[in-house]
Amino acid sequence: MKTHLLPQSIKNYQQITGLNYNKLLSVNPKTIKNKLPTSILHLSPANSSGLNVCKYAGNCKAICLNYAGNPAFKSNKLQARLNRTLSFSKDNHSFMLLLLLNICRNIYKNNGQTIACRLNGTSDILYEKISIKVDNSISNFIFNKFQLFINSGEYENIFLLIKENNLPVICYDYTKNLIDRDITYLKELGYYLTFSFDGFNNKNNIEQCKIALDNNINIAAAFKVTKYKELPKTIHVKVLNKTFNIFDGDVSDERYLDPLNVLIGLRFKLPRLHYYSQSDVDKFCIA
Secondary structure (H helix, E strand, O other): OOOOOOOHHHHHHHHHHOOOOOOOOEOOOOHHHOOOOEEEOOOOOOOOOOOOOOOOOOHHHHHOHHHOOOHHHHHHHHHHHHHHHHHHHHOHHHHHHHHHHHHHHHHHHOOOOOEEEEOOOOOOOOHHHOOEEEOHHHHHHHHHHHOOOOOOEEEOOHHHHHHHOOOOEEEEEEEOOOOOOOHHHHHHHOEEEEEEOOOOOOHHHHHHHHHHHHOOOOEEEEEOOOOOOOOOOEEEEHHHOEEEEEEEOOOOOOHHHOOOOOEEEEEOOOOOOOOOOHHHHHHHOOO
16 A cells, blocks of 8 residues: 555545645735744635635624735635635535645644644634544555654544644634633633624624633734724723723734733724725724
8 A cells, every 4th residue: 555645535535626735725914924834724704605604703794804915816816715615515524634634734844843823714613613534544644745643533623633643733713703612622722712803883792702801812803003003002992891902913913922811903904805885894993
């Protein structure tokens, strides 16, 4: 058996979907600011694909960063994200294996040193609830191709696989969903979450902001501040009965390094590929 060859099941999945484990993860202008090499998975947000991958999306849908960036690449970028989303929905088992291979490749490219990864670049999927099964053919391929040893077997989720096999990966994400997950368990897995503010008219989001504060999870919020302009130093949020020091979240995307009990301030990014109104911006931003 040629263990250095990609297993046939993965070859078949790639051929059917047009996906490639070398290109599932990418970078964006924010993650390239990080000190650690950081990759990010982009899907089609909210229910734009027909599959809702952002359960608690609210005001953010109108001004989603999915529609930011260079208009010249709009068509190819959005089509690729749609294809990933539909492929995930049809066979998330094979998709998760492709994701694992991409992560292992990135570790190998970084000479076995620590990397970072965001699985929810434009989605809010509870990956801790998606199992991943590694058979001997996958385990052998990873060992021979990337010099990483992963025990074969079924894992409760990819974060547990990373932890139990001591892979040098830091996983982190922004989320609008704390209600449906075991926060203590996620912290034990080493999965870093930052909660995303969605506007004062989103009552569910405000209640989840309170859950974030109760669990020492930072809140990130957009300000109507243009690029290169200074963010305010503090802000009092009346509905949360709290005054926050503001930490500039645009310096890098390394949310796992942020001090606790601060508000992560982000400058509003224009969704140049999508129509939006000033009212949409006003509803979404905190100030």
